[in-house]
Amino acid sequence: QVQLVESGGGLVQAGGSLRLSCVASGRTFSRYAMGWFRQGPGKEREFVAALTRGGLTTSYVDSVKGRFTISRDNAKNTAYLQMNSLKPEDTAVYYCAARGLNIGRLPSEYDYWGQGTQVTVSS
Numbered sequence: 001q002v003q004l005v006e007s008g009g010g011l012v013q014a015g016g017s018l019r020l021s022c023v024a025s026g027r028t029f030s031r032y033a034m035g036w037f038r039q040g041p042g043k044e045r046e047f048v049a050a051l052t053r054g055g056l057t058t059s060y061v062d063s064v065k066g067r068f069t070i071s072r073d074n075a076k077n078t079a080y081l082q083m084n085s086l087k088p089e090d091t092a093v094y095y096c097a098a099r100g101l102n103i104g105r106l107p108s109e110y111d112y113w114g115q116g117t118q119v120t121v122s123s
Contacts, residue, residue, distance in 0.1 A: 004024050011122065012086055020083065023078050029077040031053060033050060047105040055071065093116040
């Protein structure tokens with residue numbers, strides 16, 4: 001079992017930045033690829049970014065490329081999502097997820113989930 005806890009969400013104006021954190025406990029963090037997903041009001045959960053176990057390979061949804069950066073610190077059991085140039089359409093609950101294989105882009109591919117953190121971007 002892996003427990004994931006997100007933090008760092010909040011209210012920010014368009015163009016601003018936030019950094020989300022996801023702290024893992026339980027099994028060895030470095031064994032898991034990590035992903036970030038988001039779910040806006042009335043929308044399905046969608047892939048945002050993912051990172052391999054060693055942190056060398058990343059994947060992003062096109063809408064956040066160049067604005068968001070996923071990273072991890074295996075010594076701190078923590079994954080991050082740095083979000084810059086935020087837009088109102090980025091408003092959503094953001095979830096981190098862990099997968100014991102290579103990175104994936106579908107929610108169904110992930111084994112463990114955090115409870116989510118709300119990000120609201122005002123125009």
